[in-house]
Amino acid sequence: MTDDRYDVAILGSGIGGSMLACILARHGVRTLLLEGATHPRFTIGESLIPETGIRLRIIGEKYGVPEIGWIGAFHRLRDNVSSN
Ligand SMILES: Cc1cc2nc3c(=O)[nH]c(=O)nc-3n(C[C@H](O)[C@H](O)[C@H](O)COP(=O)(O)OP(=O)(O)OC[C@H]3O[C@@H](n4cnc5c(N)ncnc54)[C@H](O)[C@@H]3O)c2cc1C
Structure with missing residues (x-):
């Protein structure tokens, strides 16, 4: 159950x-x-202003979810999620 x-x-x-x-x-x-x-x-659209990217990385680090920070920067997204 x-x-x-x-x-x-x-x-x-x-x-x-x-x-x-x-x-x-x-x-x-x-x-x-x-x-x-x-x-x-x-x-x-699908673009991020730099401030949004920084805030996503701060949130990811602050709350222990680094995956959130990955979507805040092109290289992190490409390396950790997908190059697509
Ligand atoms: C045309 C357009 C282009 C954009 N381009 C960009 C961009 O390039 N870069 C950028 O950073 N931001 C962009 N934005 C802004 C960005 O999309 C929003 O700031 C962001 O999506 C807000 O996220 P949210 O989670 O608060 O709300 P939302 O993304 O609106 O998510 C709310 C979700 O709640 C669901 N929902 C609502 N009511 C209920 C309910 N009662 N029960 C269950 N589900 C419900 C909706 O279906 C929706 O999926 C754009 C916005 C628009 C409209």
Whole structure:
């Protein structure tokens, strides 16, 4: 029998909800991430200003989820996730 009880439910799997879910899960919080739409979502732009990249790296380091920092810099993303 599966245990379907959670400590936290997050509505929305955009970058905000996804990052929060990753951080909570990394620290042992049973986290349910609910998305009303589907992925991949419509995307346009797909660029980061330097400040956003720095903030992502700070969040990743501060909360022990280095993967968040990977998306904040081109080389880290290429080396750790994909060159695609
Ligand atoms: C056209 C466009 C281009 C952009 N280009 C860039 C860019 O190049 N660089 C950049 O840094 N930023 C860009 N942005 C801004 C960036 O997309 C947002 O700042 C970012 O997505 C916000 O993240 P979020 O998690 O707060 O919200 P969102 O990404 O909006 O995620 C919210 C999620 O919650 C879901 N949701 C809502 N209500 C519910 C519910 N009741 N139950 C379940 N799920 C729910 C939605 O379906 C959605 O998936 C762009 C935005 C737009 C509109």
